[in-house]
Amino acid sequence: MKKLINKIENVVKEQIEGLNLAHPELNVSLEPRYVWRDTDQGRVALLSGGGNGHEPLHAGFIGKGMLTAACPGEIFTSPTPDQMYECGHKINNDNGILFFIKNYTGDVLNFETAVEMLHADGIQVGSVLIDDDVAVKDSLYTAGRRGVAATVLIEKIVGAAAEEGYSLEQCEKLARRMNNVSRSFGVALSACVVPAAGKPSFVLEDDEIEFGVGIHGEPGIERRTYKELDSLVDQMFAELIECPPYSRELREWNRELGEWQDVEVLTEEFESDCEYIVLVNGLGGTPGSELYGAYRRLHQNCESAGYKIARNLIGNYCTSLNMEGFSITLLKADSEILRLWDAPVNTPALRWGC
Amino acid sequence: MYVKKEHILAWLKDCAAIFVEQRDFLTQLDADIGDADHGLNMNRGFERVAEKVPSMEKQDIGTIMKTTGMTLLSSVGGASGPLYGTFYIRAAGVVVGKEKLTLEEMVNMLSAGVEGVVSRGKANIGDKTMCDVWWPVVDAGNVAIEQGFTLEKALELMVQAAEEGVIATIEMQAKKGRASYLGKRSIGHQDPGATSSMMMVQSLQRIVSAG
Known part of the structure; x- marks a missing residue:
C-alpha cells in the first residue's frame, strides 16, 4: 500500500x-x-x-x-x-x-x-x-x-x-463544563491505513458504512446500509439530540x-431554542466539498428541530489518518462561550481575528 | 533451584527478541479489535530495555525490575506502557536487594506486579485483558507452592495457565480498553495484551529451565 x-x-x-x-x-x-x-x-x-x-x-x-x-x-x-x-x-x-x-x-x-x-x-x-x-x-x-x-x-x-x-481553577472549570455541553458522532465510509499495519483496518462493501466510529480506524458500534447523504445525516442528528443525560x-x-x-x-441536556456551535469534521479522506453537502442537511435538521446554529466550523480538524468519513459535533453555547469562540486565535490550523 | 539475577537479565533480553519476532503477529491481533500498534509498542519498549541490560549486570533484582519498569513507562506508550511499567515497578518493590529468588519469592514478585496493574487499569476477571493471563498464572504459582512442587514444575504449570488464559480471552467480550467499544464484536478475537503477557511467562520458563 x-x-x-x-x-x-x-x-x-x-x-x-x-x-x-x-x-x-x-x-x-x-x-x-x-x-x-x-x-x-x-x-x-x-x-x-x-x-x-x-x-x-x-x-x-x-x-x-x-x-x-x-x-x-x-x-x-x-x-x-x-x-x-x-x-x-x-x-x-x-x-x-x-x-x-x-x-x-x-x-x-x-x-x-x-x-x-x-x-x-x-x-x-x-x-x-x-x-x-x-x-x-x-x-x-x-x-x-x-x-x-x-x-x-x-x-x-x-x-x-x-x-x-x-x-487555572477557572480554566479547569470552564473546560469541564464545555465537555458536558458537547456531543459528537462519527461515521466511516472506508477504513484508514495505519502505516505499521500497511492495509486498511477493515473492509466495507459498496453499500455499507461503519456507524459510530471513533478516530483510531476502529470499526463503529454497528455496520449499517448506506443509501445517500441526507438520510445518513438524519440518522447522525437523531443520535446527537436523542441522547439522555450521561452519568459517569x-x-x-x-x-x-x-x-x-x-x-x-x-x-x-440539549434543548431547542438554544444556540450551538457546530463542527462538521472530516476524518482525513473526505473531500471538503462533501463536508459542505453534509452541513447543508445538518442545517436543515437544526432548523426543523429549533436548534440555532450560532457558529460553524467545517473542515478536517480531528482526523483519523486517511479515513473516509466525518463527524458532527454540537456544543451548546452561551454568551460567554461565544465571546471566547470569537476571540482572536493564531495557530497553524485555526486562525481568525488577528 | 532459584531464579537467579542472570535469569532475569536473560529473560529481559529474550523478551526483546520475542517482540521483534512476534511484532507483526501482535499488531495484527490488535488490528482486529484495537488500534494496530501493540506489537510495535512492545518491540520498541523491550528494545530499550535490552539496551540497558549491560548496565544492569551489577544491580540487584529489585533495581533491575525497577529500571525495566521505568524504561517501559517512557517508551511503550498506549495503555500497555503504564500497565507493564507499573507491573515491573511494583514487582521490584518486593524483591529489593535480592540476587536470587525462591519459588515463593518469584510468585510473590509476580503477584505484586499484577496487583499494581489492577490498581492502575481496574480490570475485573473476564474483561479480556492481560490480567486474564496474570491471575491464573499467579494462582498456578500459589498452587505449586502449596503442593510443594519444584520451581521448574511450577513454571510449567504457570505457562500452561497462561496459555489457557489466552485461549479463554477469545470468547470474552472486552470491557476495558479500546476493544470495549466494539461490544459483542470483540468476541471471537484473542486479546493482544493477554498474548504478550503469555509470551513473557513462556520466556521466563524457558530461560529458567535452561539453567
Missing part, C-alpha cells in the same frame, strides 16, 4: 520536523518529543497531547489564543509520561498547567502518571477529561465515551479564556491533597 512516508520508525519525527520548518515560531523537542510556544507571563499554560494521526490536532493548535504545548505520541498511541513531564517543566510559569486528556485508556494512564510526577515537583496541574462521543452508550461495560472532535472546540474556547487571564464516574485530580478522586459527573 502506497503511503507518503519513509521508514515507519521515523514517521512522526519527520512530520514534526516538517511542522517546525513551516512554523518556526513553534519550538520542538525531539527526545522526549513535545512542541511548545514561549509562554505568556501571567497566563495559565495549556498542554494537550495524544497519539499522532489526528492532525492538525493537537500540535496544529499551538499558538496565541489556543494551546501552549502538545505532546504527540506514535501513530494512534498515547504519548508517554516523560513527554508531558518535561514539557510541563518547560512551559511552567507558576500560573499552573491545564492538561487536556481525551478519554482513552492509554491517554488517561499516561497523563495521570505525568500529573503525579509534576505535582511531586510542586507544579500546579489541572486536568479535563474529554468524552464527547455519544456513539458509546454506557460506561459500565466499556472504557466510557471516547474523546473526539469536541476537543478542538474546547481547546479553542479554553485557549481564549487563558488568554483573557482566567485562573470521572477521576479528578485534587491539587490540595495530591490524589485522584472519583467524581460522579452528568452531561447537560
Whole structure:
C-alpha cells in the first residue's frame, strides 16, 4: 500500500520536523518529543497531547489564543509520561498547567502518571477529561465515551479564556463544563491505513458504512446500509439530540491533597431554542466539498428541530489518518462561550481575528 | 533451584527478541479489535530495555525490575506502557536487594506486579485483558507452592495457565480498553495484551529451565 512516508520508525519525527520548518515560531523537542510556544507571563499554560494521526490536532493548535504545548505520541498511541513531564517543566510559569486528556485508556494512564510526577515537583496541574462521543452508550461495560472532535472546540474556547487571564481553577472549570455541553458522532465510509499495519483496518462493501466510529480506524458500534447523504445525516442528528443525560464516574485530580478522586459527573441536556456551535469534521479522506453537502442537511435538521446554529466550523480538524468519513459535533453555547469562540486565535490550523 | 539475577537479565533480553519476532503477529491481533500498534509498542519498549541490560549486570533484582519498569513507562506508550511499567515497578518493590529468588519469592514478585496493574487499569476477571493471563498464572504459582512442587514444575504449570488464559480471552467480550467499544464484536478475537503477557511467562520458563 502506497503511503507518503519513509521508514515507519521515523514517521512522526519527520512530520514534526516538517511542522517546525513551516512554523518556526513553534519550538520542538525531539527526545522526549513535545512542541511548545514561549509562554505568556501571567497566563495559565495549556498542554494537550495524544497519539499522532489526528492532525492538525493537537500540535496544529499551538499558538496565541489556543494551546501552549502538545505532546504527540506514535501513530494512534498515547504519548508517554516523560513527554508531558518535561514539557510541563518547560512551559511552567507558576500560573499552573491545564492538561487536556481525551478519554482513552492509554491517554488517561499516561497523563495521570505525568500529573503525579509534576505535582511531586510542586507544579500546579489541572486536568479535563474529554468524552464527547455519544456513539458509546454506557460506561459500565466499556472504557466510557471516547474523546473526539469536541476537543478542538474546547481547546479553542479554553485557549481564549487563558488568554483573557482566567485562573487555572477557572480554566479547569470552564473546560469541564464545555465537555458536558458537547456531543459528537462519527461515521466511516472506508477504513484508514495505519502505516505499521500497511492495509486498511477493515473492509466495507459498496453499500455499507461503519456507524459510530471513533478516530483510531476502529470499526463503529454497528455496520449499517448506506443509501445517500441526507438520510445518513438524519440518522447522525437523531443520535446527537436523542441522547439522555450521561452519568459517569470521572477521576479528578485534587491539587490540595495530591490524589485522584472519583467524581460522579452528568452531561447537560440539549434543548431547542438554544444556540450551538457546530463542527462538521472530516476524518482525513473526505473531500471538503462533501463536508459542505453534509452541513447543508445538518442545517436543515437544526432548523426543523429549533436548534440555532450560532457558529460553524467545517473542515478536517480531528482526523483519523486517511479515513473516509466525518463527524458532527454540537456544543451548546452561551454568551460567554461565544465571546471566547470569537476571540482572536493564531495557530497553524485555526486562525481568525488577528 | 532459584531464579537467579542472570535469569532475569536473560529473560529481559529474550523478551526483546520475542517482540521483534512476534511484532507483526501482535499488531495484527490488535488490528482486529484495537488500534494496530501493540506489537510495535512492545518491540520498541523491550528494545530499550535490552539496551540497558549491560548496565544492569551489577544491580540487584529489585533495581533491575525497577529500571525495566521505568524504561517501559517512557517508551511503550498506549495503555500497555503504564500497565507493564507499573507491573515491573511494583514487582521490584518486593524483591529489593535480592540476587536470587525462591519459588515463593518469584510468585510473590509476580503477584505484586499484577496487583499494581489492577490498581492502575481496574480490570475485573473476564474483561479480556492481560490480567486474564496474570491471575491464573499467579494462582498456578500459589498452587505449586502449596503442593510443594519444584520451581521448574511450577513454571510449567504457570505457562500452561497462561496459555489457557489466552485461549479463554477469545470468547470474552472486552470491557476495558479500546476493544470495549466494539461490544459483542470483540468476541471471537484473542486479546493482544493477554498474548504478550503469555509470551513473557513462556520466556521466563524457558530461560529458567535452561539453567
